[in-house]
Amino acid sequence: MDRKSGLHITTCISVAAVVIFTVCGGYCSDSHAETKFLKVTPSAAISEYTLVSSARCFGDSIASCGSVTQSATSCKRNCIITVNATPSDSWSFDHWEGDASGSANPTTVRMTSDKMVTAIFISSAPPPPPPPPTEINREVIGYFIQWGIYGRDYFVKDVVDAGSAKTLTAIN
Numbered sequence: 001m002d003r004k005s006g007l008h009i010t011t012c013i014s015v016a017a018v019v020i021f022t023v024c025g026g027y028c029s030d031s032h033a034e035t036k037f038l039k040v041t042p043s044a045a046i047s048e049y050t051l052v053s054s055a056r057c058f059g060d061s062i063a064s065c066g067s068v069t070q071s072a073t074s075c076k077r078n079c080i081i082t083v084n085a086t087p088s089d090s091w092s093f094d095h096w097e098g099d100a101s102g103s104a105n106p107t108t109v110r111m112t113s114d115k116m117v118t119a120i121f122i123s124s125a126p127p128p129p130p131p132p133p134t135e136i137n138r139e140v141i142g143y144f145i146q147w148g149i150y151g152r153d154y155f156v157k158d159v160v161d162a163g164s165a166k167t168l169t170a171i172n
Contacts, residue, residue, distance in 0.1 A: 047076070047077060048074045048075065048076060049074060049075065049076075049077065049111040049112070049113055049114050049115065050073060050074045050114050050115075051070055051072070051073060051074065051081050051083070051109060051111065051114075051115050051116070051117065052114075052115070052116045052117075053068040053069075053070050053083055053116070053117050053118070053119070054068065054116075054117075054118045054119070055067060055068050055085070055118070055119045055121060056097075056118050056119070056120050056121070057091070057121050057122075057123075058094075058120065058121070058122050058123065059091070059121075059122055059123020059125070064088050065087065065088055065091040065121040065123075066085060066086055066087040066088050066091050066093065066119060066121040067085075067086050067088075068083060068084070068085050068086075068117075068119045069083070069084050069086065070082065070083045070084070071083075074111075075111055076111075077111065077112060078110060078111065078112065079110075079111050080108050080109070080110050080111070081108065081109050081111060082106050082107075082108050083096075083100060083106060083107055083108070083109060083117055083119075084105065084106035085105050085106075085119035085121070087121050087124075088121075090123060090124055090125040091121045091122070091123060091124055091125075092121065092122055092124040093105050093119060093120075093121055094120045094121060094122045095120050096117055096118065096119060096120070097117070097118045097120060098115070098116045098117045098118045099115035099116055099117050100117040105119075139169040
C-alpha cells in the first residue's frame with residue numbers, strides 16, 4: 001500500500017537497550033520498508049555511582065578525631081546519600097569539603113557521578129597553658145593611668161613602700 005511522501009516510522013519495539021523500528025522514505029509500500037536496529041546505551045540510567053567519605057583533623061593531634069558514616073556507599077543516578085560526621089571526645093565537626101559544602105551535619109549528597117566528601121574536625125580541647133616565664137624573659141608591668149583618681153591618694157611611692165616595686169620590671 002502506497003503512503004504519502006516523507007519519513008514514516010511504522011513499527012517501534014524496544015527490547016532492553018536495543019530499539020527496533022521500521023522506516024521508509026518517499027512513497028512507501030510494505031515492500032520498500034526497511035527495518036533498523038538502534039543500540040541505545042542508557043549509561044546514565046543504569047550506572048552506579050560511588051561516594052567516598054573521609055575525615056581530616058586540625059589541632060593538637062590527628063589520631064581519631066572523628067568518623068564519617070553514610071547511608072549507602074553507592075547507588076543509581078540522582079539518588080541521595082546522607083552523610084554524618086561524628087566527632088571524638090575533645091573534637092568538634094567544623095565543615096564539609098569536596099562534593100559537599102557547608103556545616104550542616106548530617107548533610108546529603110545527590111549522586112550524579114562518583115563523588116568524594118571530607119569532614120573537617122577541629123580540636124575543641126583547651127590549649128595547654130603557656131610555660132611560666134623564666135627570670136631572663138620575665139616582665140611584670142604595673143600600669144595605672146590616673147594615680148590620684150577618686151581621691152584615693154595612691155602614689156608611686158606607695159608601690160615602693162608596699163614592696164610591690166621589687167616585682168615590677170616597669171611602671172607607667
